[in-house]
Amino acid sequence: MIQNIKHEVIEQLEKEILFGFYNANDLLETISDMFYNEENFDENWLKDEIDTRLKKHQKESLNWAKPTDFDRLVLAFDSLIKDKIIALHKAGYTRQDGEGDCAEIIEELNNNGIKVLGYCYYHTQDLERAIGDEPTLFIGYDSYNHNDELAMDVANKIVKTLETNGFKVNWNGSLETRIQISAINWQKTVDNIDYNYSRVLDILQPNIPIEDDTILNRKRKPFWKFW
Template sequence: MLKILRRLLAGRRAEAPVRTPSDTPVEKIDRADTAEQIEILARGGFETEASTRETILDAYLNPDVIAADDRRWVEAEVARAFARKRADEATWPLETDFDRLAIAFDRLDAAGIIALHCAGYTRSDGISDAAEVYHRRKERGRASRGFVFYHGQDVEAVVFGQGLYLAFGSFDDRDDTRAAIAAEIVAAMEAQGLRTRWEGDVGTRILIHPIQWLKRSPSDDPREA
């Protein structure tokens, strides 16, 4: 999600006035808001402790104006959030809903439906990422019929206990193909014990609900990756 937050905040940062180091004021951060963002990244499960710290300090906050005590607080809060997450992970079942989702995505991907986890921050980001994978695979002689993904905003929602929405589409842009791909996605989720809601409208996303978002975080140690 480092790339996700950088995309989200690029516009905001671009609008900020340019200052030289000598006239840049030191500002206090909103610790409650920052703690929530840290928790989202930790619970989302796509970032390590180190990358979360980097994201918050260098992308979510303005590194040029953050006070030294706030920087230390961020580093400590990230450590606390990941300590809580690791403690919780020790109590999780061997296979979680995320693991079942990942199995379904792997099987869809093998069947020619590009399946992407946390693809960008918005729907347009996800479509762009799917198109990029499509062209890359096509160059290698691998055909793809369609795609399925969820994006960063969907992860934020599911972390807070909501369902997970899956966007989908086809590369021939035909409604009957899209409907067939949606049916395959629904079947793949149901085969893993994940309950879905979809009314057959190719203009609406598939909802997985309920889902308990338990995704183990990657390690900062490359030897454990």
């Protein structure tokens, strides 16, 4: 396994650990998928790196002030979900992924007689900005039916909810621009909680059995398939 490939692996691994959504098994699967065409890919080396770096990140997290910005973001998103605005964390890799994930869960809820007003989300590319040199998290949004008047109401509700939870929010009032959380301090460790589909369903339909679990059991797309 050549050195420059190891460097690329570590670069991606460090990002995913900072994002804080994947456990050791998820990381092994995701990163191995990224480098599926590399000969002599050393999974044992990768397992060791994952174990070492996850433990280091977990130890560092013990000194974080609570609640973290992610804790407050969860509270904000949960509040929006209760107000019938779907709010998804780490919804795919691109805007297209995020929009698609929201559309799928809106359809799932609609099939169970639950109507929503709209949705919001952030995706992996947004997280890359959030852990960057100028940490900012962009939030995509729309109404469930892409109606501009309703979308404006949804956007205003998102802004108000984020501000209520202590975030500095920038938005120019145009539906052509996304909502921006400025100076976010992204701190998260893996907790094996699904903050995406399952959380929405748990909040909005806790007493409704899900006969078709296709959505909940969908496989994560390998990174290389995003291109």
